[in-house]
Structure formats: structure tokens, C-alpha cells
Amino acid sequence: MPMKYSKKELDKICIELRKDIVTMLNKAGSGHAGGSLGSVEILVSLYWNVIKHNPKNPEWEERDYFILSKGHVCPAWYAVLARRGYFSREELWTLRKFGSILQGHPHHLKTPGVEASTGSLGQGLSISNGIAMAMRFQNKPNRVYCLLGDGEVQEGAVWEAGMTAAHYKLDNICATIDRNMLQIDGITEEVMGLENLEEKWRAFNWHVINVDGHNVEELTKAYDEAMTVKGKPTMVIAKTVKGKGVSFIENQVDWHGKAPNDEEYKKAMAELEEAERRLG
Amino acid sequence: MGIVKEMHLVEDLHNVNSKPTRDGYGEALLILGETNPKVVVMDADLAKSTRTVWFREKFPEKFIDMGIAEQDMLATAGGLALGGMIPFCSTYGVFVAGRAWDQIRTTICYGEFNVKIGGMHGGISVGPDGATHQSLEEVPLMRVLPGMTVFSPTDAIEGRKVALFAAEHIGPTYIRYGREAVPIITTEETPFNPWKAEVYRTGDDVAIIAAGTLVYEGLLAAEELAKEGIEARVINCHTIKPMDIETIVNAAKECGAIVTAEEHSVIGGLGGAVAEVICQHYPVPMRIIGIEDRFGESGEPEELMKAFGMSAENIIKNVKEVLDMKE
């Protein structure tokens, strides 16, 4: 399937979304900057090129499902949902505020387009399996997408879900691991080594695809490939840079759960605007 | 005073058949397999014990074996519910309410997903397997969760009615079942209203509010007490959450003293739930019978029930104590 949107169009959208994310976090005064900025291209590929959805009717029977298992990066998801028209962009500035439809971690009873409530890591892949099974019971073609963090994969329940998806040959599932090599306490390989991550998923009978997680073309191609895989779930391991797009946040462990203050916000916006100019 | 006819209980409390309440779960699932196309049954390698094996044999295409992976089972159930199915998750109480609590909390209850949980092996009467398998803590773990409905059926017939109702009810539901054969005291004709605590015996001196198999012991205790001129009201409180406040408060007002009895820890179970109602609406002297703050141990079910005070004698003793407090 060809890209519905060109790489240049999407790259521009990614920068716009990053500006939204730093603005949201600055206004909120808290939230997860690193993971949010790093997962933008993954979400954009899915929401612009891959998944079937209808922002005007989030419960559309024929929609594909997306589960954000790493719920803490919801600022990026909220920015995507707003830009796709699930709710007004003005709502973004209420993130984490009392009475907001945008909770600190995703809650599906509050936010249009959010399917399940996540934030306690290690549950989203199981939820995805359940949806995939339900679709199969009802002979429906809807597909299920799930985004996990690499640190999150240390949760044992993720591997239970890995076994389940493969055991039941859930080829209507395509999950992505945001492989940014960082978690809260440091580098994943130092905190609790995950390698060889690719071989682990292969050994669990998943179809595995490695991609550059900041290249929307590569990501889209991977998701297209997943649609052709029969009898197996697909895991896309997306190599990313945590904090991507803002130099002083990139690859910084300390920026995991932090929001930019006013000064940092200005610096970040200047960088992103400069990147936008360069893109033309 | 005496047994309420309209409850259509068994004729003779001293001549009753016995069956594990979990059989009621298995029977209900068989019915649901025929009648409700949305129902799917999940198990975590305990299908024989949870009685889901009966469903598996008849409806293999609607049975999902999850392997020994309770956390995965519960979050997957959330996804199944989101996708339009009604999953019944089945395993032992310890392994579901304990091991998978966070999945039940965040994915199922916070998300208001329509998931049913059959938690087996509640209580000390699990017997020789010992403390690891005797679940004495599920009630507070489940009832503290917003949106969760918690049932503790008294016998196999009621256990079946509860599970059938759970399939109709929209919302997370936990049903506490037991392993051992216990007296069947209700009949097909016994009314089952999920939101009502049923008065099985009238009396105005003291109210015995019980759940599970302790309802039977409560009825036996009331019979003995009547011989001494003490008229005890016996209430089957099969629905621990939401609690039928009206019936409980009426019992406090009209009887002036309450004894609760359950095969569960004395902390946070039926007793705790009744106390929360009583102390805020109509405080009266109260006693909570259950497993004192400790783990169970191995033994034959019957000897454990006696040793841990899960008996009519212990109820009688507590009734007398609470009556002393009353005046």
C-alpha cells in the first residue's frame, strides 16, 4: 500500500506535534517529555498512513484498534488525536488539569479515541490480544495496534501476552516496541538487560521487523508488511531517540518524567521552528 | 418467628444434599453456552477444578485456555469485553484477586469493562492444600474497587443463579465460590434478587447476617437459640457489594444487635462491609465471625471449619456475647 501522505508532509506534521507536546507539558507543569517526543513518528505513521479510523465516530464498527500500552506518553497521542479531529486542539492545553478530558494517563471514559485505560505498564498487549480474539470470534477484519516501551517489556505479563498472541496465531495484531534504550533509572541494558530483544520475540514465534523509528516511510512499510503476515503476530522494533527533536532533551534519562519550564520551553520551540524552516 | 415460607428453602435443615458451590458456576456456564452467544470462558490451567471443563467439552470454540498466566488472562478479558464479548475468567481466588489485582483495577474496573470473574477456593474449607490455596482475602480486595459487584453465593443452586445473572449484568463482577461440597439449602423456587439480602428466618432479638456456607450454620444456630427463647433473624447477604443497606439497617433497628458470619478474614469482608453500614446508619452492638487475622493451614475441611470457628456453636456463642452488650 502506498503512503497516503508523503514523507515531507508527515515530517512537517511531526514537528507540529512536537511543538504541541512541549506546549502541553509546559502548560501542565508535569508529564513525560522524553518518551512522548520519541514516539511521534510511530504514532503519525499509524494515524495518517495505516490504521482505519473515523475521528468523527470513534466507535465506528470497522475501525482498527490502537492501545497505548506505555500510557505515560499520552501527550503525544493526545496531540495526534486532536490533530486528526477527535477533539479540539484547545483541549490540549488542559492536559492534567482538574476536570480535563485529558488525564495524566489515558482513560477511555474521558477521551474520544482512547480505547482502554492504561498507565500501569505491562497490560496493553494482553488487552490487544483480547480485542484481536473478539474480532476473530465475530469474523471481523479489524486489526489491533499496540505501542509498548522497551523498559515496559521487563514486565513479565508482557511475555505472557507474547505467548498468548503466538499460541492463538493472532495475525490481526501488530505491536511496536519503542526501543529508545532508556527507562526511568537509566539505560535499559544496565537496569535490566533486554537483549537480544529481537531474538526473544522471534523465539516467542512472532514475526519481527526492525525499523528506524523516526522514519515514517520505513514504519509505514513495516506496518504494511505486518498485514501480509499469516498465522503470526508481528512485532515492530522501532529504534528511536528518547526526546527526539529537542537537543537538550534527547537521550537524557532525567527528561523521562519532566516538563519544560518557561525558559526551556522557549528554547525547545525555537529549535522546532528552526527545524520546520529547514524542512521548507 | 421462624423460617420464611416464601423463601422456599429445603424442608428439613438436618436432611440436606451437598454440592460444591463451584458446580453452580460450571452449570451456569453450560446454560450460557447455549443461550448467550457473547459469552466466552477463560481459564488458567484449572479447568477441571473450576468446572469450566464442562463448558470446554461442549463449546471448545468458545473456551480460551490462557495457560498459567492470570495477569494475562484478566487484561485479555478486558480486551475481549472491549471487543464485544462477555468473558468469564476462572481460577482460584488467591490467583485472581491477588495476582491479577492491578489488571482488575486498571484495565477492568477503571475502564468499566464487562468482565466476569469466577474465583474458586474461597475459604478455609479448601482443606489439605493449605494456606496458599485458601483464599481468605478476596472480598476487601474486590469490593474496594469502584464499579465492582461482589457476590458470595450460599450453595450450588444460588451459585448458578448468580453466574447466570452476572452474564446479564453490565459491569465487572466477582463471584466467590468454594471447593468443598456444602449443604444445598435453597431450591429452584427460592427467590434470587441480586440487589437484596434475603431474610431466611424472622426474629427480633438479634440478626445473624451471613454469606456463603455460613448461612446454613446461621440457620442451625437460630434453631438452637429458639429453644432458649432467643429469636434470631437470619439474613443471606449473598451480595456483598453493593450492599442492601435497607435490609441491614432494618435488622439493626428491629433486632438491636448483629452477628456477621463468613468463611473469610474478619478484616474487610462481609463483617467489615456490614459494619460500615451499621456504624453510619444505626450503630448497634456487633460481632464479626470469620478467620481471625491469620493464614489458614492444612487439614480436612470439616475439622478446619470447626477449628476456625466456622460453626453454629461459635455463632451461638457470639450471639450470647452480643446480647450481653445489648443490655
Ligand SMILES: Cc1ncc(C[n+]2csc(CCOP(=O)(O)OP(=O)(O)O)c2C)c(N)n1
Ligand atoms: C507497572 C508500572 N510500574 C512502574 C511504572 C512507573 N513508570 C512509568 S514510565 C516507566 C519507565 C518506562 O520505560 P519505557 O517503557 O522504556 O518507556 P520510555 O522510556 O519510552 O518512556 C516506569 C517505570 C508504571 N507506570 N507502571
